[in-house]
Amino acid sequence: MPDQPAPRPPDPQRRNQKSRRAILDTALDLCAEHGYGPVTVEAIAARAGVSKKTIYRWWPSKGAVVLEALDDAATPAADFPDTGDIRADLVTQMEGLLRGLFADPRVGRALTGLIADTQHAPDLARDLDQMLIQPRAEQARTRLAKARTDGGIRADADLDLSLELLYGPVYYRLLLHQGDLHSSAEIRELVDHVLRALAPHAPE
Amino acid sequence: MPDQPAPRPPDPQRRNQKSRRAILDTALDLCAEHGYGPVTVEAIAARAGVSKKTIYRWWPSKGAVVLEALDDAATPAADFPDTGDIRADLVTQMEGLLRGLFADPRVGRALTGLIADTQHAPDLARDLDQMLIQPRAEQARTRLAKARTDGGIRADADLDLSLELLYGPVYYRLLLHQGDLHSSAEIRELVDHVLRALAPHAPE
Numbered sequence: 565m566p567d568q569p570a571p572r573p574p575d576p577q578r579r580n581q582k583s584r585r586a587i588l589d590t591a592l593d594l595c596a597e598h599g600y601g602p603v604t605v606e607a608i609a610a611r612a613g614v615s616k617k618t619i620y621r622w623w624p625s626k627g628a629v630v631l632e633a634l635d636d637a638a639t640p641a642a643d644f645p646d647t648g649d650i651r652a653d654l655v656t657q658m659e660g661l662l663r664g665l666f667a668d669p670r671v672g673r674a675l676t677g678l679i680a681d682t683q684h685a686p687d688l689a690r691d692l693d694q695m696l697i698q699p700r701a702e703q704a705r706t707r708l709a710k711a712r713t714d715g716g717i718r719a720d721a722d723l724d725l726s727l728e729l730l731y732g733p734v735y736y737r738l739l740l741h742q743g744d745l746h747s748s749a750e751i752r753e754l755v756d757h758v759l760r761a762l763a764p765h766a767p768e
Numbered sequence: 769m770p771d772q773p774a775p776r777p778p779d780p781q782r783r784n785q786k787s788r789r790a791i792l793d794t795a796l797d798l799c800a801e802h803g804y805g806p807v808t809v810e811a812i813a814a815r816a817g818v819s820k821k822t823i824y825r826w827w828p829s830k831g832a833v834v835l836e837a838l839d840d841a842a843t844p845a846a847d848f849p850d851t852g853d854i855r856a857d858l859v860t861q862m863e864g865l866l867r868g869l870f871a872d873p874r875v876g877r878a879l880t881g882l883i884a885d886t887q888h889a890p891d892l893a894r895d896l897d898q899m900l901i902q903p904r905a906e907q908a909r910t911r912l913a914k915a916r917t918d919g920g921i922r923a924d925a926d927l928d929l930s931l932e933l934l935y936g937p938v939y940y941r942l943l944l945h946q947g948d949l950h951s952s953a954e955i956r957e958l959v960d961h962v963l964r965a966l967a968p969h970a971p972e
Contacts, residue, residue: 728936728940735936736940739887742897
């Protein structure tokens with residue numbers, strides 16, 4: 565008769581993952597309920613059922629928690645497809661970004677609050693850029709670079725300017741309170757304009 | 769022999785103008801020195817040589833003081849010329865906006881701090897839009913509408929989208945920490961791209 569299996573020791577990795585998930589989810593929930601400003605590490609800890617010490621062991625600040633929660637939420641919502649059709653792929657990605665991500669009140673209020681916070685906190689500004697923005701910008705640059713070689717956009721297109729033309733309008737509306745997020749029709753119009761600006765030179 | 773003129777009574781309007789100027793200048797000075805966040809109405813009052821009560825008689829908050837100071841600073845720096853050449857006028861205006869205004873540390877830090885503040889303060893967000901943004905956007909729309917009729921841009925160009933394409937990239941860099949303000953060469957490249965996106969339809 566085989567031995568009963570010994571009871572498994574607690575799995576610290578699994579427990580950490582569960583706490584991590586609860587902390588990140590709670591941070592976005594609280595931002596949706598109160599806005600980013602009034603949320604505290606204490607309130608996140610209390611509702612997530614962990615100690616403040618646990619949060620501070622993993623993150624230096626509320627902003628860092630919210631940043632990681634947004635990074636989690638942004639994948640795969642803001643991922644870049646590659647169907648070979650640059651227009652369709654840009655529209656799909658921007659739909660995912662706006663409809664799937666920014667329009668979610670858990671994300672929208674956390675994002676605008678976090679960006680506000682970065683105006684006074686250089687470390688958080690650097691982390692916002694390195695953790696959240698650059699990985700997505702790199703995906704976009706890769707997709708646009710492919711479009712440069714396959715003739716979807718001009719061979720000498722400036723990729724960083726292209727990103728600013730595509731995403732600048734989105735953040736302009738969001739952060740300067742210029743109305744609702746772009747509708748699907750407005751996203752298509754925006755993409756069409758940017759692709760016209762980047763169109764291959766007419767043959768001589 | 770003529771009478772000596774009677775001593776003039778104190779001119780409350782003039783005194784108010786002098787205090788107003790001192791308060792607005794001091795608000796921007798303090799933002800340049802400390803960033804917007806730590807500046808208080810108390811500190812503005814102390815350095816401007818007025819009472820807190822005087823400031824609160826005219827403005828509801830620190831944000832409102834900074835907003836009016838920025839509005840003052842933006843004229844004429846961000847005014848829109850009309851030489852008849854839409855490309856030249858857009859470049860001139862964006863040069864004035866970036867080089868004459870945003871690059872000034874008294875303005876830059878006040879502006880990013882104020883925009884951050886508006887993410888948590890709906891009244892201030894409304895005032896930012898109505899007092900600072902819409903009057904300049906209206907100037908830009910008027911100039912672009914003229915370009916629509918004289919053939920500089922397509923007759924059915926979407927003016928609001930045009931504004932987002934021109935100014936979105938500026939705020940994208942500024943608020944998402946994407947490097948220095950656009951150089952003069954980058955401004956010209958940006959304007960060229962936007963005008964290509966808005967170019968009149970090729971004749972059939």
